[in-house]
Each structure stands twice: as structure tokens, then as C-alpha cells.
Amino acid sequence: MRTKNQKLKVIRLFAGVLICLLAAAPAISADASIDPVPFVYQNWEVFYKGSNGLPNDHIFSLCADKGVLWVGTEGGLARYEKDEWRSWTKADGLPWEVITSIKVSEKTGDVWLGMFGGGLVRFSGGRFDQFTQFNSGLVNDVIYGITILEDNVWVATAAGVSAYNTVSGQWQIFNEKNAPMEEIWCYNVDAADGKVFVAVWGGGVLEWDERTRRWDAHRDPDREMEIDLFRDDGLIHIITTSVSYTKGILWAATYFGMSRYDGTSWRGYMDHDSGLVSNFINFNISPDGNTCYAATDKGLSVLCDYQSDTWVTYRRAAPDVKQWTAHMNRGKQEIRVLKTNLTLPNDFVICAALMGEDLWIGTGHGLARGTGQGYYPGVKPMMKGGLQ
Amino acid sequence: MILSKPFQYMTPINTGVLRKWCVLLIMVLIIGAQVDARANSKTVEQNYGKTPDEYVPYKKFSNPYKKFFLEPNEYLGYGRNIPEPDHIDTIDIGFLGPIEKTVSVATGGASHEEDLGKKMLLGARLAIEHANEHKGYRGKGIPFRLVVRNDNGLWGASANEIIDLAYNERVWAILGTIDGANSHIAIRTALKAELVVMNSGNTDPTYTETAIPWAFRCITDDRQMCYLLADYVFKKLGLSRVAALRANNRYGRISIDEFRDAATRIGKPFITELNYRVGDTDFSRQLERIKALKPDAVMTYGDARESALILKQIRAMGLDVWFIGSDRIVSDEFIENVDGSLEKVIAGHPYNPLSRDEKAVAFKTAFEEKFGESAETFAAHAYDGMNMIIDAIEKGGLNRAKIRDELAAMTTYHGVSGLKRFDPIFNNISNTYLAIGNGNQFEFLTRDQAFK
The missing domain is CATH 3.40.50.2300 (Response regulator)
Structure with a gap:
């Protein structure tokens, strides 16, 4: 028989243990809580002229087509497949060496090259066919972007948009005469689901509906160059540089930040209010509507998950730092910094492409591939400390 | 009692000291805040493009979410590492x-x-x-x-x-x-x-x-020239009914913008804005409409030749109003085509050619x-x-x-x-001049001279 005192001691002991457990619980939880995090590319391989077969280190455009990567540079074209490189310059029949855009036709397999001053080129059957403003309906030879929608190759040029029908051979030209272009300097073009979006420098984003054959314009509602009046009232700025349209979501890049439009609402992102590292965006690409890759002058910022506002930026912490780091953000707040083995000497990112699970980036000096082994889209719950 | 005495004794003194300290503290805080405000006022960013407060967009309604162009444009590419050529x-x-x-x-x-x-x-x-x-x-x-x-x-x-x-x-x-x-x-x-x-x-x-x-x-640029023109037209001359007749090209459309915005923001918007095609010689259709509106001034942004013809036709119609032009009218071509007095003619000008x-x-x-x-x-x-x-x-x-x-x-x-x-985005924001017609020539005045 336990005495009353003994019973009290046992009760006290249990109570003490319980209190200790309750006190320790938050600490244990904090250390091992579930934390939704994105995939981070930490393993990279770099490619330069000469050592890897690139014709030039100034990378202007990338196009991933199944297992093949096409690279447009300031000094020629390159093709990468299964660790094998091949390149073309003027000596190989390439009409002009500065290539700012590449697209591969799913239907025919033809490779279309947008030349910076050399017009539009079709690379097919080992032959380069050049379309210029003198021999075709191309409105200008200075091309910034191309895309393909069904049978039409859409071309964004310094003087408007041209569309070439590869079946009929007919051209359409769109400029201030027949489209709501306040300016005619077109910087990029993307298409999907019967729609074509054009980034018009100084003219916002134009939307072409193939079914109705009509244009709509998206512009900065405040109509002022020097301000953004409200954050989410529309396109951030009319100086647009790139567009990406996927699954009904439009992502528009500018030199003043990035905008997302779901057909109803706009959302703006700038370097002071989000994980975007710089407002100066050269190019953007969204593979699924939820994720968007922004190639900026200070690295590659990836909005990995729209809902949780989770970002990863790949950049150098300072100009003299050799190795890039991956900076994970939730909104503006940096939550983790991870090491990578990426050593490109410059983080002025000009273009990006996704090939399978791998991420490719082209910069002002060099090309790199991030190995996506174990890649997953968006974010995934993970024990804290699960990424090193 | 022993405890209460000092308590009772200390309380009124403490309250008084406390009050004094509070007053002192408040004064220090007020003075500090004023000093801080003065210090901050020295570092308050200038409006972009030296825009006068009353011409700042949406100034009366809202502060913008973000202001651009107040920091230098950076180049962060690889270019500085490119070696110089061996021989040239x-x-x-x-x-x-x-x-x-x-x-x-x-x-x-x-x-x-x-x-x-x-x-x-x-x-x-x-x-x-x-x-x-x-x-x-x-x-x-x-x-x-x-x-x-x-x-x-x-x-x-x-x-x-x-x-x-x-x-x-x-x-x-x-x-x-x-x-x-x-x-x-x-x-x-x-x-x-x-x-x-x-x-x-x-x-x-x-x-x-x-x-x-x-x-x-x-x-x-025209931003600076238009601000000076707007100030002169509305504040110095006291005009309020300005009609615009501009070239229907990018120059006419964009360059008049800052004057139009300034006029609107101080509550004196253009009474009409009409345009013409480059190369036109007859502006009577537009000028008849303008005349009917009883303007104080007609403003044009376009080339020298068309501007001169517009002025001649305004005068021929008997419209004795101020004629406001772009810097392109400050040219021999304009003066020759007008072939007459430049009284009541003004324009912005980027520098003093004299x-x-x-x-x-x-x-x-x-x-x-x-x-x-x-x-x-x-x-x-x-x-x-x-x-x-x-x-x-x-x-x-x-x-x-x-x-x-x-x-x-x-x-x-x-x-x-x-x-x-130059401002942070490498634009020339030097003071501009006001070109004012005198006889059949232009005089060039600084802002201070113009407003004397």
C-alpha cells in the first residue's frame, strides 16, 4: 500500500515529466517541422567556346526540343544532344551569326532561327533558307523573338510582327496600321491555345486571338513611365521585354519588374516586394503557369510556386565571388541560402530553357546546365534542414 | 507612519519632477523630430526629371507604389572583361x-x-x-x-x-x-x-x-522645355485657354505630352488638340475650329515649315493670340517662312545659341x-x-x-x-531657355530672366 505522500510523489513526478514534455515539444517541432520547399539546382555543368564546342560565349537564345538543345549565340548556332556538340557559323552556310531566338516546329521538325539583323531562317534538311524584308513578307530583319502556332511562324521584329504560314506561304504583317501598337518595336512573342502574345517595347502586351482574328492590348493603367501607381492594377510597365503564356496564365517581363495575369487579375512583382532579384528582366519562361523563370541582370529568379510565393534565385553573392549560391525566398524574406557548384563568371542571365528535368541558362559569358535529378515542380513538404 | 511619511513627502515632489521631466522629454522629442525632419528634407529625393510638384502625376490623389529612374541604370554584363584589340x-x-x-x-x-x-x-x-x-x-x-x-x-x-x-x-x-x-x-x-x-x-x-x-x-529634352513653357504660359502670362495643333507623327504626339499633362494637372487642359499630316500646307480647317473656341494661345509641336505656315495662317485669320512652339521653330527656316513679326511667339530651347x-x-x-x-x-x-x-x-x-x-x-x-x-538615367536635365520673339528674331532667356 502506498502512503498518501508516496502517491503525491508519483503524481508530482508524472506532472513534472508532462510539463517537461510539453515544454520540449515546440523545440522538437521547430527542429523537425514540415517545410514546403522547392527543388533547388545545386549541381551544374558549364560550357564555353572551344572547350565544349560552343561557337561563342555570348548566349542569346536557347530552345529545348525533346532531348536536343539548340543554342543561339552572338557568333553562331550550336546543337547539343547526348553530350555531343555541333555548331554552325557563316563558314557552314549560316546566313548570319547573331541568333536571338530559336523555335522547333513540332509538326515538321524544322528549326526556325530569329536572326539579329539577318532575318528569319529555316534550318531543315541541312539547308538554311533565309527570309528577309527584301525577299519575303518579313517586316524587318532585326528579330527579337519567334514562336510557332499551328502552321504559322510568328516573328517579333524591330518594326512590327510578321506571321508566315508554312503551308500557304503567305505572310501577314501587323504594325501600327492594323494592330493596337502604340509603338511597333516588338521584343518577344509566345503562343498557346489559339492565342499569340507579343511583348511590345513601349506598347505593353498585345494578345491575338486566332479564332476571332482580333487584337487586344494590355497596358500599364497609370500611363506614366516614371511610376507604377498601384501594384496589382495591371501590367507594371509598357516597356515589355518578354512574354510567356501557359495554361491560361500570362507572364510578362519588363525592365521594371514582372506581371502575372490569369485572365481576371493581375499580380506585380518587383525586387523590393518579392523574391525577384532585379527588375531588369531579359527573358522569362513559364512551363506550367504556376512557375516562372526570370532571366535578370543579377541572376536567374525562379518563382517556384505562385501560391506560396516561394522563390529561388541563382546568383553570385558579390561580383568577386566565384561560386553561385541559391537564395530561397518566401516573398521578400530570404529563408535559406544554399551552395551550388555553378561557376559562370557573370550572372547577367539572358535566356533559360527547361529540357526534361534539367535547367539551362545562357549568360553574357557562358552556358550552364543545372542537373535536375529528383526534380519536382512547385514546392514539397520537407523536414527542415533537408536541403544543404 | 514611518513608511507613509516619506511616501507622502516624496509623492508631490516626484510628481513635480516627473512633470518637468516629461515636459523636457516632450520638448526634446519635438526638437529632435524637427531636426530629423530637416535632416531628412535634405535627403528627400528630387522628383524625377526635376518635375515641379504641381506637375507630378497623380500627386493630388495618391503616392505611387513605385518610383522609377531615381537610381542609376547599371550595366552588369561581362563586357568589361573583353580584352582590347592588339592592333588597330x-x-x-x-x-x-x-x-x-x-x-x-x-x-x-x-x-x-x-x-x-x-x-x-x-x-x-x-x-x-x-x-x-x-x-x-x-x-x-x-x-x-x-x-x-x-x-x-x-x-x-x-x-x-x-x-x-x-x-x-x-x-x-x-x-x-x-x-x-x-x-x-x-x-x-x-x-x-x-x-x-x-x-x-x-x-x-x-x-x-x-x-x-x-x-x-x-x-x-521636351520634359524640361515643356515645364518652362507651361510655367511661363500659365503663371507669367496668365493664359488658360490653350489650343493644340500638332504634327500627326511620333514627334508631335510624344513631345507635347509634358505640356499637356502639366496643363491638365493645374486645371487648365487644352481646349482642343487637333493634328495635321507632315507636309500639309493648309491648316484652315483646324484653325477655324480653334478660332471658334476663343483661345488665348495656340500651341504646335512639329517641324519648322509647318509651324511657320500655321503661324502665318493664324495671323491672317486675325487671331492675335500667343503662339507656342517646339524648339524646332527656333530656326532660320521658321523665321524665313513666317516672313514677318515674331511678336507673341515663344518656344522652349535646349540651350542659348547666342x-x-x-x-x-x-x-x-x-x-x-x-x-x-x-x-x-x-x-x-x-x-x-x-x-x-x-x-x-x-x-x-x-x-x-x-x-x-x-x-x-x-x-x-x-x-x-x-x-x-545629367540625371541618374543619363539624361540631360540642364536648365532650358525660353526663346521669345522680338521683331523677327528670337531672344533667349533663362528661367530667372523670363520671370523677372
């Missing part, structure tokens, strides 16, 4: 301007800027010659060479020409151009090719509002001796712009990015068109 025979600098007469879609029909472009070319040539008289690049005997291209051709010709200059001619920098559309096309191309474009003839404010770290401008500044006088003399004609704004600014490029090459060496850096570092420059001051 000439230091090539591109020139892009409207120098050949064409019928162009880009210019809205018949070309109209060749006279301006030719003056600009002569100014650039003179700068090159003067540099070469001093043994060229760094005194090494390597001459500077001008590679000249016309931008007045096919739609987007300036883009093609920039490509040619960047990749085939391999120039170190470019001076150009005049037309607003061509200027924008040029800098977009130059951005990709990473090549400096110094603009000396395009006054479109949006030219530098593009965040392109390769675009520079040495001529004061300046007795030593540099200005020497330039005008040299220009006239060399070319047998007088220098004007396009010649003077081209001379300055080219000299700024040459200075940057001398300091930065043969590397396009370093040349850019040297230009970006120039916050002021004393040229033949006066002392220039």
Missing part, C-alpha cells in the same frame, strides 16, 4: 542620322529631317577633326574615324544600321539620332549588342525612360570657317555628344563597356552648348 588602325565611331531624302513609312511620308541630320553630321565631323588635330587616340597618332549611316530609309532602318555598325564595322560607340522612333529602335538594338548610343538630337522624354544602361543623351561663352564662340567660329554655314542646335549638340564619346574612349580605352562606364560617370559636362547636368 583607326578608332571608329558610328554616326546615325537622317541625311538622305527619302519617302519613308517611318517618317510618315516624305522625309523631313535631313536638314537637321546634315547639321548634326557636320557637328560630329568637326569634333572628330578637332580630336585628330591632337594626334588622335591618346596622342598615339591613331585617328578617330566617323562611320556614317543614314537612318531615314525603310521602316526600322535604324535597327539594321546599328547591327551593321555593331557587328560589321565594329564601332566603339554611336552618335544618333533625331527621329524618336528611330532613336528607340536604335537603343534597343544597341542594348543587345552592348554598344553606347549617345543621342544629341531627339528631345523625346521617353528616350531615356527605358532603363537601358547604354543610352545617353546630351540634349535637354551665348558668349568662350567654348561656344570658338565652336561657332570654327564651324563657319570649316563649312561656310552657321552652326545651330543640331550641330552644337552633335559636337558636344561626339566629344563626350571621344573623352570616354580616351579614358575608358577600347572596351565598349568601359566607354559606357566613363559616360555614366559624367554627371556634368561643359560643352559648346553650355554646362550640362
Whole structure:
């Protein structure tokens, strides 16, 4: 028989243990809580002229087509497949060496090259066919972007948009005469689901509906160059540089930040209010509507998950730092910094492409591939400390 | 009792001290806040483009979520690491301007800027010659060479020409151009090719509002000229009913913007804004409508010839109103076409062409001796712009990015068109002049002189 005192001691002991457990619980939880995090590319391989077969280190455009990567540079074209490189310059029949855009036709397999001053080129059957403003309906030879929608190759040029029908051979030209272009300097073009979006420098984003054959314009509602009046009232700025349209979501890049439009609402992102590292965006690409890759002058910022506002930026912490780091953000707040083995000497990112699970980036000096082994889209719950 | 005494004794004294301390603390806080406010007021950012408070967009309604152009454009690319060439025979600098007469879609029909472009070319040539008289690049005997291209051709010709200059001619920098559309096309191309474009003839404010770290401008823009004009028209002259009749091209549409916005923001919007086609000679249809509105002033933004014809027809209609023009009316062509009094005629002007500044006088003399004609704004600014490029090459060496850096570092420059001051986005925000008609000539007044 336990005495009353003994019973009290046992009760006290249990109570003490319980209190200790309750006190320790938050600490244990904090250390091992579930934390939704994105995939981070930490393993990279770099490619330069000469050592890897690139014709030039100034990378202007990338196009991933199944297992093949096409690279447009300031000094020629390159093709990468299964660790094998091949390149073309003027000596190989390439009409002009500065290539700012590449697209591969799913239907025919033809490779279309947008030349910076050399017009539009079709690379097919080992032959380069050049379309210029003198021999075709191309409105200008200075091309910034191309895309393909069904049978039409859409071309964004310094003087408007041209569309070439590869079946009929007919051209359409769109400029201030027949489209709501306040300016005619077109910087990029993307298409999907019967729609074509054009980034018009100084003219916002134009939307072409193939079914109705009509244009709509998206512009900065405040109509002022020097301000953004409200954050989410529309396109951030009319100086647009790139567009990406996927699954009904439009992502528009500018030199003043990035905008997302779901057909109803706009959302703006700038370097002071989000994980975007710089407002100066050269190019953007969204593979699924939820994720968007922004190639900026200070690295590659990836909005990995729209809902949780989770970002990863790949950049150098300072100009003299050799190795890039991956900076994970939730909104503006940096939550983790991870090491990578990426050593490109410059983080002025000009273009990006996704090939399978791998991420490719082209910069002002060099090309790199991030190995996506174990890649997953968006974010995934993970024990804290699960990424090193 | 023992405890309560000191308590009772201390309480009233403590309260009094506390009150005094509180008062003192509040005074310190108030003074501190005022000092802090004064200190902050010194660091308060200037409005972009020296915009007067009453002309700041949406100022009366809301603070913007984000202000742009208050920090310098940065270039963060790889260009500075590109080695200089081992050997070079000439230091090539591109020139892009409207120098050949064409019928162009880009210019809205018949070309109209060749006279301006030719003056600009002569100014650039003179700068090159003067540099070469001093043994060229760094005194090494390597001459500077001008590679000249016309931008007045096919739609987007300036883009093609920039490509040619960047990749085939391999120039170190470019001076150009005049037309607003061509200027924008040029800098977009130059951005990709990473090549400096110094603009000396395009006054479109949006030219530098593009965040392109390769675009520079040495001529004061229409933003500055329009602010001065608006102040003068509405505050000095006390006018309120201004009718606009402008060219139906990009120059007319964009360059009048800041005046229109300023007028609207102080509650005196244009009573009408009509336009005409470049090359028109009869403006009676528009002027009849304007006359019916009983304006105080008619404002036009367009070329010298059309502006002169508009003024003549206004006067012929018996409309004795102020005539407000762009800087392009400050020209021999305008004066000759008006062929009469310039009373009640005003325009903004980027500099004082009658300046007795030593540099200005020497330039005008040299220009006239060399070319047998007088220098004007396009010649003077081209001379300055080219000299700024040459200075940057001398300091930065043969590397396009370093040349850019040297230009970006120039916050002021004393040229033949006066002392220039540049804002963070490399735009010339120097004070402009008011050109006021007197007899059949223009006088040039500073803001202070104009408002005396």
C-alpha cells in the first residue's frame, strides 16, 4: 500500500515529466517541422567556346526540343544532344551569326532561327533558307523573338510582327496600321491555345486571338513611365521585354519588374516586394503557369510556386565571388541560402530553357546546365534542414 | 507612519519632477523630430526629371507604389572583361542620322529631317577633326574615324544600321539620332549588342525612360522645355485657354505630352488638340475650329515649315493670340517662312545659341570657317555628344563597356552648348531657355530672366 505522500510523489513526478514534455515539444517541432520547399539546382555543368564546342560565349537564345538543345549565340548556332556538340557559323552556310531566338516546329521538325539583323531562317534538311524584308513578307530583319502556332511562324521584329504560314506561304504583317501598337518595336512573342502574345517595347502586351482574328492590348493603367501607381492594377510597365503564356496564365517581363495575369487579375512583382532579384528582366519562361523563370541582370529568379510565393534565385553573392549560391525566398524574406557548384563568371542571365528535368541558362559569358535529378515542380513538404 | 511619511513627502515632489521631466522629454522629442525632419528634407529625393510638384502625376490623389529612374541604370554584363584589340588602325565611331531624302513609312511620308541630320553630321565631323588635330587616340597618332549611316530609309532602318555598325564595322560607340522612333529602335538594338548610343538630337522624354544602361543623351529634352513653357504660359502670362495643333507623327504626339499633362494637372487642359499630316500646307480647317473656341494661345509641336505656315495662317485669320512652339521653330527656316513679326511667339530651347561663352564662340567660329554655314542646335549638340564619346574612349580605352562606364560617370559636362547636368538615367536635365520673339528674331532667356 502506498502512503498518501508516496502517491503525491508519483503524481508530482508524472506532472513534472508532462510539463517537461510539453515544454520540449515546440523545440522538437521547430527542429523537425514540415517545410514546403522547392527543388533547388545545386549541381551544374558549364560550357564555353572551344572547350565544349560552343561557337561563342555570348548566349542569346536557347530552345529545348525533346532531348536536343539548340543554342543561339552572338557568333553562331550550336546543337547539343547526348553530350555531343555541333555548331554552325557563316563558314557552314549560316546566313548570319547573331541568333536571338530559336523555335522547333513540332509538326515538321524544322528549326526556325530569329536572326539579329539577318532575318528569319529555316534550318531543315541541312539547308538554311533565309527570309528577309527584301525577299519575303518579313517586316524587318532585326528579330527579337519567334514562336510557332499551328502552321504559322510568328516573328517579333524591330518594326512590327510578321506571321508566315508554312503551308500557304503567305505572310501577314501587323504594325501600327492594323494592330493596337502604340509603338511597333516588338521584343518577344509566345503562343498557346489559339492565342499569340507579343511583348511590345513601349506598347505593353498585345494578345491575338486566332479564332476571332482580333487584337487586344494590355497596358500599364497609370500611363506614366516614371511610376507604377498601384501594384496589382495591371501590367507594371509598357516597356515589355518578354512574354510567356501557359495554361491560361500570362507572364510578362519588363525592365521594371514582372506581371502575372490569369485572365481576371493581375499580380506585380518587383525586387523590393518579392523574391525577384532585379527588375531588369531579359527573358522569362513559364512551363506550367504556376512557375516562372526570370532571366535578370543579377541572376536567374525562379518563382517556384505562385501560391506560396516561394522563390529561388541563382546568383553570385558579390561580383568577386566565384561560386553561385541559391537564395530561397518566401516573398521578400530570404529563408535559406544554399551552395551550388555553378561557376559562370557573370550572372547577367539572358535566356533559360527547361529540357526534361534539367535547367539551362545562357549568360553574357557562358552556358550552364543545372542537373535536375529528383526534380519536382512547385514546392514539397520537407523536414527542415533537408536541403544543404 | 514611518513608511507613509516619506511616501507622502516624496509623492508631490516626484510628481513635480516627473512633470518637468516629461515636459523636457516632450520638448526634446519635438526638437529632435524637427531636426530629423530637416535632416531628412535634405535627403528627400528630387522628383524625377526635376518635375515641379504641381506637375507630378497623380500627386493630388495618391503616392505611387513605385518610383522609377531615381537610381542609376547599371550595366552588369561581362563586357568589361573583353580584352582590347592588339592592333588597330583607326578608332571608329558610328554616326546615325537622317541625311538622305527619302519617302519613308517611318517618317510618315516624305522625309523631313535631313536638314537637321546634315547639321548634326557636320557637328560630329568637326569634333572628330578637332580630336585628330591632337594626334588622335591618346596622342598615339591613331585617328578617330566617323562611320556614317543614314537612318531615314525603310521602316526600322535604324535597327539594321546599328547591327551593321555593331557587328560589321565594329564601332566603339554611336552618335544618333533625331527621329524618336528611330532613336528607340536604335537603343534597343544597341542594348543587345552592348554598344553606347549617345543621342544629341531627339528631345523625346521617353528616350531615356527605358532603363537601358547604354543610352545617353546630351540634349535637354521636351520634359524640361515643356515645364518652362507651361510655367511661363500659365503663371507669367496668365493664359488658360490653350489650343493644340500638332504634327500627326511620333514627334508631335510624344513631345507635347509634358505640356499637356502639366496643363491638365493645374486645371487648365487644352481646349482642343487637333493634328495635321507632315507636309500639309493648309491648316484652315483646324484653325477655324480653334478660332471658334476663343483661345488665348495656340500651341504646335512639329517641324519648322509647318509651324511657320500655321503661324502665318493664324495671323491672317486675325487671331492675335500667343503662339507656342517646339524648339524646332527656333530656326532660320521658321523665321524665313513666317516672313514677318515674331511678336507673341515663344518656344522652349535646349540651350542659348547666342551665348558668349568662350567654348561656344570658338565652336561657332570654327564651324563657319570649316563649312561656310552657321552652326545651330543640331550641330552644337552633335559636337558636344561626339566629344563626350571621344573623352570616354580616351579614358575608358577600347572596351565598349568601359566607354559606357566613363559616360555614366559624367554627371556634368561643359560643352559648346553650355554646362550640362545629367540625371541618374543619363539624361540631360540642364536648365532650358525660353526663346521669345522680338521683331523677327528670337531672344533667349533663362528661367530667372523670363520671370523677372
